[in-house]
Amino acid sequence: MSVCSTDDEYCQNLINAFAGILPNLTIEGGAEEPFYKAPRANTHAILYFRSNYPRSLLHEISHYCLAGDRRRGLDDFGYWYAPCGRTAEEQQRFEKVEARPQGLEKTMCEIVGLKFSPSLDDFSGRPPSESFLQELELAYQEMRVNPPPTANKVLSGLKNYW
Numbered sequence: 001m002s003v004c005s006t007d008d009e010y011c012q013n014l015i016n017a018f019a020g021i022l023p024n025l026t027i028e029g030g031a032e033e034p035f036y037k038a039p040r041a042n043t044h045a046i047l048y049f050r051s052n053y054p055r056s057l058l059h060e061i062s063h064y065c066l067a068g069d070r071r072r073g074l075d076d077f078g079y080w081y082a083p084c085g086r087t088a089e090e091q092q093r094f095e096k097v098e099a100r101p102q103g104l105e106k107t108m109c110e111i112v113g114l115k116f117s118p119s120l121d122d123f124s125g126r127p128p129s130e131s132f133l134q135e136l137e138l139a140y141q142e143m144r145v146n147p148p149p150t151a152n153k154v155l156s157g158l159k160n161y162w
Contacts, residue, residue, distance in 0.1 A: 007053060011029050014027075015029070018157075020161070021153060021154055022061075024039070024044050025047055026046045026047070029048075029049050029051065029052050029057065031048035034050050036075065036076050036077055037075055038073050038074050048060075055114060055116075055119075059102070059105050062102070062104040062151075063079075063101050064150070065150040065154050066150075066151065092129070094120070095135075096135075098119075098120075099138075099139050100135070102136050102139065103135075103143050104139065104140075104147070107143040107147075107155060108155065108158060111155065111159055111162055113162075120132075143155070
């Protein structure tokens with residue numbers, strides 16, 4: 001696999017890789033906001049990622065990998081989402097559930113050669129909490145050493161593809 005020079009190339013190569021790794025998942029870019037549409041009778045699940053951002057694609061795949069079978073049966077994995085403008089308490093809850101997916105995302109970024117930086121999905125100017133950064137690092141180490149089954153399948157597939 002050659003080095004990608006544009007976000008469009010990265011996204012297309014990632015979509016091609018994931019088509020072979022997760023054949024029952026349809027991936028579509030260009031969305032205003034990421035969204036997971038659970039499978040319905042005779043249809044595959046659809047994962048929409050933001051614009052043509054490879055990091056958005058990897059982040060949403062991370063949620064897919066960690067959601068488990070029950071949550072994969074629910075639109076947006078049954079997660080709550082509060083948009084930017086959260087209270088400090090809402091942001092703390094957001095950070096608590098985001099550390100593990102971002103640990104997996106960081107691992108995938110490393111494989112495909114993308115720069116990773118933590119995302120708080122918050123434009124208030126607040127820095128990431130120390131506890132969030134610590135939890136993200138623990139999750140990253142877990143994903144490198146002992147990832148759960150779907151994450152392991154995706155990480156192995158990306159390594160083979162890339």
